[in-house]
Amino acid sequence: MKKTFPEDRVNLGVNKITPYQPGKSSDSLNISKEKLIKLASNENPIGPSKLATKAISHIAEEAHRYPDGNGTKLKQEISKLEEVPLDCITLGNGSNDLIEFSARAFLTNGDNALYFKHGFAIYPLAILATGADLRELPVAENYHQDLTSVINFVDKKSKVVFLASPNNPTGSANTFSEIEAMLNDLPNDLIVFLDQAYFEYIEDEHYKLPFDWIDKYQNLIISRRFSKAHGLAAYRLGYSISSQKIADYLNRVRQPFNVSSFALEAGIASLNDEEHLRKSIDLNQKEKNKLIQFFNSENIEYLPTEGNFFSFSLGTDSDETFEAFLNEGIILRSLKSYNMDRFVRVSIGQEFENDAFIEATKKIKGSIN
Secondary structure, three states, X not given: OOOOOOHHHOOHHHHOOOOOOOOOOHHHHXXXXXXXXXXXXXOOOOOOOHHHHHHHHHOHHHOOOOOOOOOHHHHHHHXXXXXXXXXXEEEEOOHHHHHHHHXXXXXXXXXXXXXXXXXXXXXXXXXXXOOOEXXXXXXXHHXXXXXXXXXXXXXXXXXXXXXXOOOOOOOOOOOHHHHHHHHHHOOOOOEEEEEOOOHHHOOOHHHXXXXXXXXXXXXXXXXXXXXXXXXXXXXOOXXXXXXXXXXXXXXXXXXXXXXXXXXXXXXXXXXXXXXXXXHHHHHHHHHHHHHHHHHHHOOOEEOOOOOOEEEEEOOOOHHHHHHXXXXXXXXXXXXXXXXXXXXXXXXXXXXXXXXXXXXXXXXHHXXXX
């Protein structure tokens, strides 16, 4: 007799989870990489720092050794750069790790956590896995996150607020003053996880905030990652800065050796390659302006963004638009899984990639009309 596993043995929250749907890759589509332009995952189109790849090559023969479990040298570099104490820093296997730590450390069955509608898909997954309930916050016009509304959804069971600025996939960002006003409104025992994966691409100083806020707001966690502007997506590396007390809790649930030696070395080298970072940011801004001009000239609906991507609509179903671009050799990201059924997301690529995207968009738009 075949024995089946009883579903009632599974964590109730896990039973509610729909697995994360990643963007399509050439491997998953079984199409030659040479025939495709991948603009689906908000990656740095010029790749990693040469200093980072050189640093990794130097330790390739030490792969049999465990990494430094504390990530001491990388923490020292971050501490020097951001002017924060070492014990305020938590390292993660990508910022997803840090989201998981924050959920596991502070949420349990009967609690609830808040996040904005159309926010990063990992937030509800991390929340549900703890057994906590979801509390989805509505967005305002143009998918902007209205932080003045957060306090209206908080109750005694609320433990964590997840907020991304800039937000993926909408591109919406919140100003220094908006975030500060929200923090002043919220109770001191409510953890605020501020996800800044795309921070380096922000140009307007009104959207930047100082790390000394962790002294004033000891319930605040600010996360950054190396996957975007630093071009280290494959190595999975992120870090958060918080009060020492919060960092201690996060490190209690952090797995030993959660960051590889290769990621640690690449991160150190990348932080010290200001030229590569500046080149990445400058390219993004130049090509971003070109795409804005194109969208405006063609009357294509798009969302304002502070990141390295655009969410736009040709007025058709997201999956249909995705397939139309795939037929033109370009991989985008359908946003149907984010409940944005008319939108797709395009990462800002190199000049030739964006030019190909523009020509494909003209062709597809013409066939729709």
